[in-house]
Amino acid sequence: MGTSTTTHASLSEQFNADEARVNWHDETLWWVRQKRDKAAWTLPEWEELRETASRIKHNTLSNLHQYLLSFEEKALANGCTVHWAANAAEHNEIVLNILRDQKIDQLVKSKSMLTEECHLNEYLAANGIDVTDTDLGERIVQLAKEAPSHIVLPCIHKKKEEIGELFHEHLGTPAGNADPLFLTRAARAHLREKFLTRRVAITGVNFAVAETGEFVVCTNEGNADMGAHLADVHIACMGIEKLIPERKHLGVFLRLLARSATGQPITTYSSHFVKPRPGQQLHIILVDNGRSTQLGREDFRNSLKCIRCGACMNTCPVYRRSGGHSYHTAIAGPIGSILAPNLDMKKYADLPFASTLCGSCSNVCPVKIDIHNQLYQWRQEITRAGYAPAGKAAAMKAMAMGLSKPGWYRLGGKIARRMMRAIPFLFNNRLNAWYKQREMPAPPKETFADWYRKNKNQSNQ
């Protein structure tokens, strides 16, 4: 694992090759985090709101069986078709079957992290279906043949000049034009043509209400609505954890979502879909894909409370400096690092280690998921299962030995301090991961133990 090119560490190194870009990425996401803070501070009840949301989700998870049944019953009564998918493959097959029934080979899709998780686009492409992602950021990464690097800001890793080049190549905009307003207008014209001609629209789901069978989709661009309201068939894909008990609970979550995500008081559109339009088909696909397993893991269950706001990514010192693609999974950042090992502990064994455990993610989470604790707990699970990186496991054993034997610790420290002074090259070389992008600190003249002994004696005199 240590030498593989698909670990968080090695992928981060690629991202870090361009220092100016990393700095821009870091500062931009921190700016979004600050906007979140300002929005949160406008509400004196913010902490109470987070607590309420967390408890509503706790209730939801504890009664999910009943809520799923209720949602299905109401959605059917509303005239929707409800499908159940145990895993990603089944989800993708259901979508393809709906398309085949309609004899349709092209569609528009708005943002859905679930379909990213299921790799729906690749599957549909392999089956001859043309998918147009309609969220601007998602369209940009789709044209670049990349995955989104952030769940709310899909192309935050891209500079406008690169987007200008992509649009020049694919949409025929003039070469060298990288003006955001101009490029957005070009995408608007390009995607309007798609909205007006596609008969099937896929959307995600932000919240689904067990009480009423309705679901809510939040966007700023209006792309989910343009797609769904112009299409003959609307397919809404949702994880089973998207449920909330009652309509009035939407008030709690809509107050938290956009403020946490971008610092907006609410997204431009919060669309409540209850019944299909006359003559329209509305399909809802309820997807498990590991969620019922996660529900049974007490230590990790709370991760299912996530409302996909991205606040944990924007605040994360590791995410901001390593980029979303370094997480090699659909959902990057701290929350992705506790969701992914549930799906494949071996493949994503590196992710819970891609953290400083500083806890900032848990502090901003609108539903109070204890993200940093779960990262720590995944490390224990992964190490127990034997999937920890070999180098890390060996280093941990050596550390454990040194730290548990004070004599060895003192001797080791003494040797290391002398060597650092006498032969700095031993430490200041590329084999030392701590030497990358920074200088090693000067070795201290004395240890804390020495200093304490000396000063303790002084104060006693």
Added chain:
Amino acid sequence: MNSRDQILAAVKKNQPALQPLPALADLQAIRFTHPVEKFTEVLTSIGADVRTGYDLNAIATFIDGNFTEGRRFLGNIPGLPGVGSLDSTVDTHTLEDLEVFVLKAGFGVAENGAVWVTDAQVQERVLPFICQHLVVILDPATIVNNMHEAYERIGNQDYHFGLFIAGPSKTADIEQSLVLGAHGPKTMTLFLNGGI
């Protein structure tokens, strides 16, 4: 066992002991001394143009004078000059040249500048999205403080499609530069008038 039963069985087996649902009545949500001013301030800050003191004729003159590119204006406000209502047989795919859509919103929310609209008010759901410019008429007396009051007001209203709109459509996907007018309207003008 089919996937439905399989998923439901796994959920039933793995879900923790029942946890109580918190009462929303316990939440002390923000209230404003001047909800209309707050609503105006917030909606303006997210890119909309909020105006007061316009009657139907003044609104019609405003629309006529400001939105000149296309000439197709639709709305559902009886007695608004120059603005037709939608022919129920029209194919919505022909609406791409719709310059302005005018609607009357159900109520407004002070804390976030959103207005509530249902399909009963828009005839075709795509209208407030496909238009180039959105014009909203709102009775200031309907403005509630926060989203909890909003859902109390909605209650068990029997809509087929419901929508909060807060400003013009927008994106900041290119280097976080805010652009108004992503896929939906490029502008939103809201007239506060209790007499329409």
